[in-house]
Amino acid sequence: MNRKRRKALVAMGTALGAGLGGTLMGRLSPAAAAPLPSPPLPWPYVKLDPAAVAERAYWSYPDGHCMFSSFAGLVGELAEKVGHPYKSFPMEVMKYGAGGVAGWGTLCGALNGAAAAIYLASDDPDPVIDELFWWYSNEKLPDFIPEESPAPVAPSVSRSPLCHVSVAEWCAASGLKAYSKERNERCARLAASTARYAAQILNAQRAGTLTLAHPAPDDVKRCRACHERKGAMENIRGKMHCTQCHTDLEASHPDGESGKSGTRGG
Amino acid sequence: MNRKRRKALVAMGTALGAGLGGTLMGRLSPAAAAPLPSPPLPWPYVKLDPAAVAERAYWSYPDGHCMFSSFAGLVGELAEKVGHPYKSFPMEVMKYGAGGVAGWGTLCGALNGAAAAIYLASDDPDPVIDELFWWYSNEKLPDFIPEESPAPVAPSVSRSPLCHVSVAEWCAASGLKAYSKERNERCARLAASTARYAAQILNAQRAGTLTLAHPAPDDVKRCRACHERKGAMENIRGKMHCTQCHTDLEASHPDGESGKSGTRGG
DSSP: OOHHHHHHHHHHHHHHHHHHHHHHHHHSOHHHHSOOOOOOSSOOOOOOOHHHHHHHHHHHHHHHHHHHHHHHHHHHHHHHHHOTTGGGSOGGGGGGGTTTTTTOOOBOHHHHHHHHHHHHHOSSHHHHHHHHHHHHHHSOBOOOOOTTOOOOOOOBOOSSSBHHHHHHHHHHHHOOOTTSHHHHHHHHHHHHHHHHHHHHHHHHHHHTOOOOSSOOOHHHHHHHHHHSTTSSSOOOOOOSOSTTTOTTHHHHOTTTTOOOOOSSOO | OOHHHHHHHHHHHHHHHHHHHHHHHHHTOSGGGSOOOOOOSSOOOOOOOHHHHHHHHHHHHHHHHHHHHHHHHHHHHHHHHHOTTGGGSOGGGGGGGTTTTTTOOOBOHHHHHHHHHHHHHOSSHHHHHHHHHHHHHHSOBOOOOOTTOOOOOOOBOOSSSBHHHHHHHHHHHHOOOTTSHHHHHHHHHHHHHHHHHHHHHHHHHHHTOOOOSSOOOHHHHHHHHHHSTTSSSOOOOOOSOSTTTOTTHHHHOTTTTOOOOOTTTO
């Protein structure tokens, strides 16, 4: 399928999903007009084809950016295979996460959308999200190459689930600009890569073979031992790389790991 | 996708839907068993009572934590006042954002949930999200006090929309622990505060009186002038406070604002 045809199909699918409501509302009997209550989570999951998820995510990107793209890749495939209730989900809302939510650069939209999709479909979502976020932080990405436009895009390692950091690291690695068409292509491929890996590990969880292949690095574990839950200080929450932002730890940790208290010095 | 493009797609979808109606009607039998398709965004908005939104958010917190709480405050009130389509939204999915998504400490769940709700209900969501995120970053929060448990909770200023930073700043300000029952109460009130302010500015937008009361600080504007869109470097995306993480800018900006290139040094 060529790019034009794919794009047309995606646009038609979105428009159909978005636009049928009003028409049907007018034509259905009063009984049919009552909305079905949303069933409790998790919704039924069937094994996904990771390649199809990636393709769908990639071709959804032009219609709604990163969060919409990864969510549409996963939930669009589930809607096609399972139908209700996935089919009724107002996917359009996921556009809010573009650029780390309205360009704020907070959580990468590809991760935000994938996490939401994982939560819909998994009966134990946190281990899947953990594996996905550490994978994203530590791998050279994007690793998805669309058949129709195989020109290379520079990969980079974000060391972070945050959009701001991920884009800055990519700009540094590629020498390209944050609002270039190459960055746009990179983020479309990143959303496809992320949705694909999410499908792989959702499949693995369903098959009983999910492992934490990308565990927290040792230096993060060391920080967490004091600062996270049940640590002596217990003054933070989070699982991100610590020293990526906390570059001045020497001042507050003069004896290695026996640090003083402090907000940023940790 | 901008709102104009969205409206064009919606119009196309309605036309397509009208053509397909007969076929779909045939497939929807028995009619009452078919789910309603989700209508296009934005969904109908009616003026909300910010106090009721805050109460609903606060009391939703024990059922699903921060993201669920702020989303349920806003969308629960809209479901009560408007009904469909808000009533069919599977609100439970918003639990994925707890603790900055599965405890990762990325985007504060109260903001993640409020941003999603704003996107459902506003015909121009980005200015509302901008005002909400800067308000959250710069105000002393939480500022919601439940009638039933008015005991004070230490307020703090996060300077960031990130959960990790927000919690760390609160721990530093309060001297209390990140997994204490006081931190839990603080986050419930923070979600209520956030949902309440979101309702206030959604109301203001609908009344035509929305202003950016909390603009980006001057130092952030200075950084953005070089590093953000159309700046000489254009090597980042984001709207967060810069110097909260970039504490070592002196090394890369020896002459004040004429900095050298670099990933973290900016």
